[in-house]
Amino acid sequence: MRLILVGPPGAGKGTQAVQLAKHFGIPHISTGDIFRSNLKAETELGKLAKSFMDKGELVPDSVTNEMVRDRFKQADVKKGFLLDGFPRNIAQADELSRILQEVNLNLDAVLELQIADAEIVRRLSGRRTCKECGAIFHQEFEPSKQKDVCDKCGGSLYQREDDKESVIIHRLAIYAQQTKPIIDYYRTKGVLKQMSAVGTVSQISADAISLLSK
Ligand code: AMP
Numbered sequence: 001m002r003l004i005l006v007g008p009p010g011a012g013k014g015t016q017a018v019q020l021a022k023h024f025g026i027p028h029i030s031t032g033d034i035f036r037s038n039l040k041a042e043t044e045l046g047k048l049a050k051s052f053m054d055k056g057e058l059v060p061d062s063v064t065n066e067m068v069r070d071r072f073k074q075a076d077v078k079k080g081f082l083l084d085g086f087p088r089n090i091a092q093a094d095e096l097s098r099i100l101q102e103v104n105l106n107l108d109a110v111l112e113l114q115i116a117d118a119e120i121v122r123r124l125s126g127r128r129t130c131k132e133c134g135a136i137f138h139q140e141f142e143p144s145k146q147k148d149v150c151d152k153c154g155g156s157l158y159q160r161e162d163d164k165e166s167v168i169i170h171r172l173a174i175y176a177q178q179t180k181p182i183i184d185y186y187r188t189k190g191v192l193k194q195m196s197a198v199g200t201v202s203q204i205s206a207d208a209i210s211l212l213s214k
Pocket residue numbers: 009031032033035052053054056057058059060064084085086087088092162
């Protein structure tokens with residue numbers, strides 16, 4: 001399965017990506033996760049990305065595209081892949097086509113997770129992320145057993161700078177302007193599949209798997 005997951009911030013792409021990657025036995029490639037791990041390791045790439053990420057802006061294409069091109073040099077992508085958070089604009093989608101051509105791979109599907117803006121703000125502003133292992137909790141829907149402590153590793157939970165309400169609203173505007181056009185781009189290519197991102201995590205995974213298996 002060679003898959004792209006698209007959807008606004010807060011649609012649950014990260015959560016679903018983990019489930020789907022496990023189900024299909026393919027690597028989960030999240031550009032946001034790669035940036036966050038570089039940020040944590042204080043690499044040059046991390047320092048560069050931080051100012052954009054904190055404001056909810058896109059990291060420049062030249063940087064992001066090269067990072068993805070590098071990732072596609074690893075052999076594991078031959079068994080399939082799930083891209084989460086990339087591409088985020090038409091220029092990145094064009095670049096991805098070139099990268100896939102270079103490594104001789106085709107896309108099977110682009111799955112769009114659909115959800116209303118008001119629901120997104122509710123979901124994201126309550127989200128808490130583990131500083132250590134990246135596990136995600138939600139103050140309202142999936143609280144950790146002990147406040148601000150990760151159930152999985154005991155690390156401390158924090159609110160990502162880009163999950164603050166003013167930043168969320170800005171990210172939604174960027175999504176509408178820059179990322180939404182890729183939906184039509186992939187529709188034209190005949191690979192687009194769309195589904196609702198409202199429901200329980202397991203229900204949405206099951207729907208996604210059945211849609212992708214058609
Ligand atoms: P995410 O975890 O996918 O929401 O990504 C977090 C942040 O990383 C985004 O708000 C951007 O600042 C940056 N980022 C992730 N993926 C991309 C991308 N494909 N292009 C540009 N910036 C990105």
